[in-house]
Amino acid sequence: MRKKLLLAFTVLALCFLGAAVTSSSSRAATPVKKWGRLSVRGTDIVNSKGKKVQLKGVSTHGIAWFPQYINTSCFKSFRKMGVNTIRLALYSNPADGFSTKLYGKVEEGVRIATSLGMYVIIDWHVLNDQNPKKYQKRALKFFSRMAKKYGGQKNILYEICNEPNGNVTWDKDIRPYANKVIKRIRKYDKKNIIIVGTPTWSQDVDIAAKSPLKHKNIAYALHFYAATHKEFLQQKLKTARKAGLPVLVSEFNISDASGNGALSKSSGKKWMKLLKKYKIGYVAWSICNKAESSALIKSSCQKTGNIKKSNLSKSGRWIAGWWKK
Numbered sequence: 001m002r003k004k005l006l007l008a009f010t011v012l013a014l015c016f017l018g019a020a021v022t023s024s025s026s027r028a029a030t031p032v033k034k035w036g037r038l039s040v041r042g043t044d045i046v047n048s049k050g051k052k053v054q055l056k057g058v059s060t061h062g063i064a065w066f067p068q069y070i071n072t073s074c075f076k077s078f079r080k081m082g083v084n085t086i087r088l089a090l091y092s093n094p095a096d097g098f099s100t101k102l103y104g105k106v107e108e109g110v111r112i113a114t115s116l117g118m119y120v121i122i123d124w125h126v127l128n129d130q131n132p133k134k135y136q137k138r139a140l141k142f143f144s145r146m147a148k149k150y151g152g153q154k155n156i157l158y159e160i161c162n163e164p165n166g167n168v169t170w171d172k173d174i175r176p177y178a179n180k181v182i183k184r185i186r187k188y189d190k191k192n193i194i195i196v197g198t199p200t201w202s203q204d205v206d207i208a209a210k211s212p213l214k215h216k217n218i219a220y221a222l223h224f225y226a227a228t229h230k231e232f233l234q235q236k237l238k239t240a241r242k243a244g245l246p247v248l249v250s251e252f253n254i255s256d257a258s259g260n261g262a263l264s265k266s267s268g269k270k271w272m273k274l275l276k277k278y279k280i281g282y283v284a285w286s287i288c289n290k291a292e293s294s295a296l297i298k299s300s301c302q303k304t305g306n307i308k309k310s311n312l313s314k315s316g317r318w319i320a321g322w323w324k325k
Contacts, residue, residue: 030117031084037154038119038193040217040246045193045281048154055119055281056323057085058296059251061288062125063105064097069287070109073305075116078287081309082323086113087121087159087250087283092139093129103145114155121250121283122146123159126197131168132161132177139177140184151189158185159250161197163223170199170207182215195250197221201257203233205240205247212245219248225294226271227264228257234274241278249275249282253294254315259285260292263315272322284319 036048044052058078060069075086088109091098106122113120124139126132132139143158150156160181164174178196185194194217198208202223212218220240224233240247254268255261275282289297296316297303303311309320 031079031119032114032117032155037191038157039191040193040219043241043244043246044279045219045246045248052279053281054276054279055085055248055283056083057087057119057121057250057281057283058083058287059087059121059123059283059285060089060109061286061290061295062089062091062097063102063109064091064099066286066288066290067102067105068304070105070112071305072112072115074287074307075112075118077305077307079116079118081320083118085119085121085157085281085283087123089123089125089162089286090142091125091127092132092135092162093127096125096128103142106146107149110150110156114153117155119155119157121157121159121195122150123162123250125162127163127165130164130166131173132164132197133173136177136180139181143181143185144188147185147188151192153192156189157193157195158189159195159197159221160185162221162251163201164197164199165201168199170204171211174199174208175211175213178213179215182213182218186215191217193217193219195219195221195248202251203229203236205245206236206243209240209243209245219246221250222247223251224249224271225252225257225259226254226267227262230267230270234271237274237280247278247280249280251285252282253285254318255293259294263293263318265318268318276325284316 038045047053088106090106110120198204202221205220205222208220254263285294288295289299289301291299298313301311
């Protein structure tokens with residue numbers, strides 16, 4: 001009888017031990033642990049073993065305005081929903097909240113994402129300043145600091161000019177700016193992916209495809225807001241892809257181009273199917289509760305952490321439905 005009891009207790013103990021190991025292993029299987037350092041191969045982003053992967057991310061809003069969402073509980077909430085990438089948006093224009101004091105907030109975001117085993121995009125958010133050359137010296141200093149600090153990490157991506165726009169061209173403005181900033185980053189970080197914005201609010205990937213940059217591990221940004229950007233912009237993506245350009249959708253939503261207005265789930269579905277077909281990564285705008293349709297969190301929700309799917313806005317819930325597909 002004693003032997004039978006001892007055997008039963010031993011089996012029970014082994015079951016508990018196995019469950020604990022499985023649980024620990026599950027917790028350890030973070031996105032970065034699974035994929036390692038990413039790189040660009042041909043038109044694709046691949047993991048450390050050369051296999052295609054699809055980044056699924058969320059972007060902060062301007063961290064000058066919504067810094068409260070940069071915290072462990074918030075990022076972890078999105079990771080539980082299937083997000084593997086956090087984008088930290090630092091507006092480059094003083095009129096939009098830029099301050100060197102925010103560098104520390106960017107670094108806090110990188111530390112948190114890293115601790116959770118998530119990929120993190122350090123985004124120099126050119127928008128109302130239009131031309132990335134306007135604050136080029138500042139960008140060089142910023143990316144020098146970030147590349148020095150994080151060049152040895154496997155989870156870093158750099159987005160060097162969010163949405164060039166206005167009278168800004170690829171050959172005259174973006175390409176020379178990109179060459180200088182890439183050279184500066186590569187001084188300290190030889191391997192991590194650098195994302196380059198394209199003309200017309202990062203829509204003209206087809207133009208960039210005609211004369212791509214001569215650097216390794218470069219991806220090109222395409223941004224869309226599905227209620228405004230439909231077949232015309234999808235065709236630009238197909239053209240760029242056919243020409244061999246590696247594209248990453250580093251910002252999107254299913255609202256209109258203003259970040260507000262009515263949602264278009266039908267257009268959004270076409271976009272998501274296309275991105276899935278090509279295994280192109282995407283990053284949703286934005287983690288905040290601002291009263292606009294592209295905010296991923298309900299405007300009535302005051303939580304900044306432990307965010308559930310029920311706390312998400314209409315666009316947030318729709319997009320979340322794709323994160324685990």
